[in-house]
Amino acid sequence: WSPYKLLTVFTFIFQTASKDGEVRLVGGQSSHEGRVEIYYGGQWGTVCDDNWDISDAKVVCRSLGYSDAVTVLLKAAYGAGSGPIMMDEVACTGNEASLMFCRSNGWRRNDCHHSEDAGVICKPNEDESGSEVEGTTHVLDRSMDFAESLKNLYETRQFCDFNISVKTNGKESETSIICTHRIILLLNVDANFMVKDGAENFTLTVDEECTPYVDDFIRYLYIKKISVTLKSSKCIHKLASMYGILELQEFCSQLFTQLLPEDLSFQNQLSLYSYALSTQDTMLADSCLQYLAWNCKAFAESEAWYQLTWDQLGNFLFRSDIVVPDEFFLLEALESWILKKGPNSPDLDKALIQMIRFPMMHPEQLFQLQFNFTLYKSHQDLFQMKTLEALEFHTVGFQNLNQYVDLSNIDYMPRIYTSPTWSYLLSGSSIYNQYNPYYRYDYQNFYSQLRSYSSSFHTPKHTSFLFQSDMIQWSFAYYESAQSCRNSGRYCYYDNYPVLLLSFESRPSSNYSIQYQNKALMICKDSYVSDIRDFKNNLVVLPSNDTSSYTFPCSSNFSYQYVVRPLYYSEFQNTQ
Structure with missing residues (x-):
């Protein structure tokens, strides 16, 4: 059998089980329209319409075999679905091969109801546009057999006609040869760079640590399937990055998130961040920075903190999702970094100090700066200017301040402050210990314990000292299921559980200049922040029995x- 005959033999199709990332349209009057549903983890689920647009629809339609998308539909136009809401805040470029490769909040990460299920209308193919109905289409899919045959073809090297030379960096004299099939590489858009312009062979140069994984990488070019371990992920990612194989690169980038929590010293996270910058992998770089930002207190107290370069620290301090007790803590960490690094350019130190959000500090903390900070002496003019700006924020009312100050500047936006002034920590043990056991017996003869917790805490109305004595009482709750919610006496209309709730217990006096962008932190084993979610309509929906849906599992x-x-609000404010 020649490889050309082999390509012909396996072109018939036999229906197989659904695979992760597969999409379908449900509820439409024809096959090219309907509610978008995507398969993941053994279940079909819907897609939330937050940020849903025509670029997302194009990816859905093309993955289903249609040439293009006609329009998008929102608000469950094809009826509300059931089961999990798989994706939210989808943001495709329009060129992805599958919806699963688009940016989103992650699997099952959403704050939506099924009333927000997304839909699409695809451009019908010519054989669908006629009025004659030809009956139901039945599909035969033996594509899995074809992939297995390609795998065997690669491993046996039968009929191979194109050599790939594998060289090790620093050991160019040690070369191994892998014989492959030109036609297979030519037909694969990810691999045809090897055979372009009629090349007779191709040289693959890799680091020594990556040579064991070259075979897996080339086999992937044949069958589009690869098993990646945490040990091999960096090398597979490096090869995919070198040769522009975006789907494999993104897959490995997502896998890195499982690596990040494993190193409590933060050395691994910092190493991966430097690697991401060197390979220009923005997704991986952002994941590393995100983990470091979410776990900033422990990071700033580790030796790895002092290994940050000036540029890396600048990128870090620009973020608003840094989790710290307060802004004063971040300034202390910055001073410690500058002093341990030794003499730097005064301009560089000044640029870093300016990234501290002085208006977010309490006036008493601002007063302490002149006495407790070594940097104050060498940058006295800068500290005095930033302190004056902060005191203006704390003493001038919104209407006057908004006329002269750009409140959209990030200096006036709080980070994620975890001091008792602005947060409440609900420990897992509190949820369990407070619960008075209530059992129900379900039809499968299993008992399930229904846990809940509710209480309240107080915060100032705003970070400005003008509101220091104007306290707000917040009511918060955790409900593991609909039944535990009903047991509390609440009206429970939520589609999914468990949920976190946060709302005003005593509504503050009307002040339309203040808005709240409240956050929920998921802390794993009292060790690291696994995820952060926004309260939307006072609600955060948590993944149920699927911890892989958290940003850091x-x-x-x-x-x-x-x-x-709390933030000051104006119509020109960018509240990212």
Whole structure:
């Protein structure tokens, strides 16, 4: 059998089980329209319409075999679905091969109801546009057999006609040859760079640590399937990055998130961040920075903190999702970094100090700066200017301040402050210990314990000292299921559980100049922040029995921290 005959033999199709990332349209009057549903983890689920647009629809339609998308539909136009809401805040470029490769909040990470299920209308193919109905289409899919045959073809090297030379960096004299099939590489858009312009062979140069994984990488070019371990992920990612194989690169980038929590010293996270910058992998770089920002207190107290370069620290301090007790803590960490690094350019130190959000410090903390900070002496003019700006924020009312100050500047936006002034920590043990056991017996003869917790805490109305004595009482709750919610006496209309709730217990006096962007922190094993979610309509929906849906996976034992973030609001303010 020649490879050309082999390509012909396996072109018939036999229906197989659904695969992760597969999409379908449900509820439409024809096959090219309907509610978008995507398969993941053994279940079909819907897609939330937050940020849903025509670029997302194009990816859905093309993955289903249609040439283009006609329009998008929102608000469950094809009826509300059931089961999990798989994706939210989808942001495709329009060129992805599958919806699963688009940016989103992650699997099952959403704050939506099924009333927000997304839909699409695809451009019908010519054989669908006629009025004659030809009956139901039946599909035969033996594509899995074809992939297995390609795998065997690669491994046996039968009929191979194109050599790939594998060289090791620093050991150019040590070369191995892998014989492959030109036609296979030519037909694969990810691999045809090897055979372009009629090349007779191709040289693959890799680091020594990556040579064991070259075979897996080339086999992927044949069958589009690869098993990646945490040990091999960096090398597979490096090869995919070198040769522009975006789907494999993104897959490895997502896998890195499982690596990040494993190193409590933060050395691994910092190493991966430097690697991401060198390979220009923005997704991986952002994941590393995100983990470091979410776990800033422990990071700033580790030796790895002092290994940050000036540029890296500048990128870090620009973020608003840094989780710290307060802004004063961040300034202390910055001073420690500058002093340990030794003499730097005064301009560089000044640029870093300016990234501290002085208006977010309490006036008493501002007063302490002149006495407790070594940097104050060498940058006295800068500290005095930033202190004056902060005191203006604390003493001038919104209407006057908004006329002269750009409140959209990030200096006036709080980060995620976890001090008791702005947050409440609900430990996992509190949820369990407070609960008075109530059992129900379900039809499968299993008992399930229904846990809940509710209480309240106080915060100032705003970070400005003008509101120091104007306190707000917040009511918060955790409900594991609809039944535990009903047991509390609440009206429970939520589609999914468990949920976190945060709302005013005593509504503050009307002040339309203040808005709240409150956050929920998921803390794994009292060790690291696994995820952060926005309260939307006072609600955060938590993944149920699927900890992989968290940004940084955690097997169990969660605590939850409710964080209040007040901001001044104006119509020109960019509240990212």
